[in-house]
Amino acid sequence: xxxxxxxxxxxxxxxxxxxxxxxxxxxxxxxxxxxxxxxxxxxxxxxxxxxxxxxxxxxxxxxxxxxxxxxxxxxxxxxxxxxxxxxxxxxxxxxxxxxxxxxxxxxxxxxxxx
Amino acid sequence: xxxxxxxxxxxxxxxxxxxxxxxxxxxxxxxxxxxxxxxxxxxxxxxxxxxxxxxxxxxxxxxxxxxxxxxxxxxxxxxxxxxxxxxxxxxxxxxxxxxxxxxxxxxxxxxxxxxxx
Numbered sequence: 001x002x003x004x005x006x007x008x009x010x011x012x013x014x015x016x017x018x019x020x021x022x023x024x025x026x027x028x029x030x031x032x033x034x035x036x037x038x039x040x041x042x043x044x045x046x047x048x049x050x051x052x053x054x055x056x057x058x059x060x061x062x063x064x065x066x067x068x069x070x071x072x073x074x075x076x077x078x079x080x081x082x083x084x085x086x087x088x089x090x091x092x093x094x095x096x097x098x099x100x101x102x103x104x105x106x107x108x109x110x111x112x113x114x
Numbered sequence: 115x116x117x118x119x120x121x122x123x124x125x126x127x128x129x130x131x132x133x134x135x136x137x138x139x140x141x142x143x144x145x146x147x148x149x150x151x152x153x154x155x156x157x158x159x160x161x162x163x164x165x166x167x168x169x170x171x172x173x174x175x176x177x178x179x180x181x182x183x184x185x186x187x188x189x190x191x192x193x194x195x196x197x198x199x200x201x202x203x204x205x206x207x208x209x210x211x212x213x214x215x216x217x218x219x220x221x222x223x224x225x226x227x228x229x230x231x
Contacts, residue, residue, distance in 0.1 A: 004156075008154065034219075042224070042225075043204055043222035043223060043224050043225050044157070044204070044222050045222070046219050046220070046221075049219070088156065088157065090157075101159055101162065101172065102159075102220060104156040104157040104158075105156055106154055106155060106156035107156055
């Protein structure tokens, strides 16, 4: 079982629709969760972080976290063609010495059709 | 303020050749990382440096070495390149590595595309 799992997609939605991206993780002790967006041929950029159960909204983006189900999601409202990219879910794992590392999922490719 | 820079952008090597990938950040970050990204595999951590003077192995360190030259620079060396090392390499940095801090966003460089023949 992968530590962070995402559906590779592509997820295709029409312009203006809500895109829902999902991620599950295996380490029940994880506390911090991140969504990165990566355009083709470019580097990842952070778009959302979430640390507590529930929803966190930032503009058209909403991150949702359910630690009991070990599930993180990203909702993109009013999807635009410019949102077409690969979305990477990342989970922070804490080591015994209190340092941490990010574990990335393989990403979900989102296509927004005009 | 350039953020995280990487050189070179592209490189073609023959099997057995060596090379060093350079990374520098101008954000005064303590922690730096090297990842590789392969199709369908996501980002995998090769090595990281929690702070100047320290380096540690990540998930896939075999075939690589690193040097944290100073607080700004973190290089990745392939001593004897193999076709399996064909990948896109990303350097990243963050302000703090220790758990409990919120200043943990990782900023990525533009990447180096490496082809080993």
